[in-house]
Amino acid sequence: MLIDVDQFKSINDKFGHAVGDDVLINVAQIILSQCPDDAIIGRLGGDEFIVVIPEGLQNAKQFAQNINAAVNNLDTIITDLQCSVSIGLATLTKGEQDIRSWFEAADKALYKAKKSRSQHVDRIRKLSQYNRIQIVQAVVLLHQPLSG
Ligand SMILES: Nc1nc2c(ncn2[C@@H]2O[C@H](COP(=O)(O)OP(=O)(O)OP(=O)(O)O)[C@@H](O)[C@H]2O)c(=O)[nH]1
Numbered sequence: 001m002l003i004d005v006d007q008f009k010s011i012n013d014k015f016g017h018a019v020g021d022d023v024l025i026n027v028a029q030i031i032l033s034q035c036p037d038d039a040i041i042g043r044l045g046g047d048e049f050i051v052v053i054p055e056g057l058q059n060a061k062q063f064a065q066n067i068n069a070a071v072n073n074l075d076t077i078i079t080d081l082q083c084s085v086s087i088g089l090a091t092l093t094k095g096e097q098d099i100r101s102w103f104e105a106a107d108k109a110l111y112k113a114k115k116s117r118s119q120h121v122d123r124i125r126k127l128s129q130y131n132r133i134q135i136v137q138a139v140v141l142l143h144q145p146l147s148g
Pocket residue numbers: 004005006007008009010012016017018019020021024045046047114120123124
């Protein structure tokens with residue numbers, strides 16, 4: 001799954017960069033606490049996180065719902081700060097699908113989730129799609145056991 005904090009730029013603009021950092025740390029801690037120990041978790045950059053769960057779509061949906069609920073109830077140092085995340089889910093079947101198509105599917109699902117939350121149609125990415133796929137590959141590779 002790909003997880004992206006909603007309207008994160010406005011959080012920075014309205015409450016300051018330090019509060020933005022605090023939100024990112026809290027969201028990262030929620031992701032870590034809600035996902036199973038064997039999940040691969042990484043930060044793609046900015047306000048976007050990647051989670052690969054080896055346990056199937058149904059479980060992933062449940063984890064996504066739990067993350068959503070925990071972020072919605074997040075207590076930050078600013079009382080009127082309401083946080084939410086958008087989550088894109090896609091399955092990765094060993095041997096049948098490459099990481100690139102998985103990432104593109106998850107990214108599409110994230111885009112859909114974002115669109116249903118707001119009227120943002122254009123998403124400007126800081127990284128090109130190519131770089132993002134390389135980062136995902138690096139995150140996943142880092143967690144693979146060394147062979148030999
Ligand atoms: N506080 C803080 N801000 C960061 C960090 N890394 C990136 N950012 C900021 O995160 C913001 C991300 O903004 P966008 O990519 O426009 O995303 P968004 O405002 O969440 O918009 P949507 O994803 O469409 O909801 C940018 O303003 C970056 O400067 C960081 O480590 N800490």
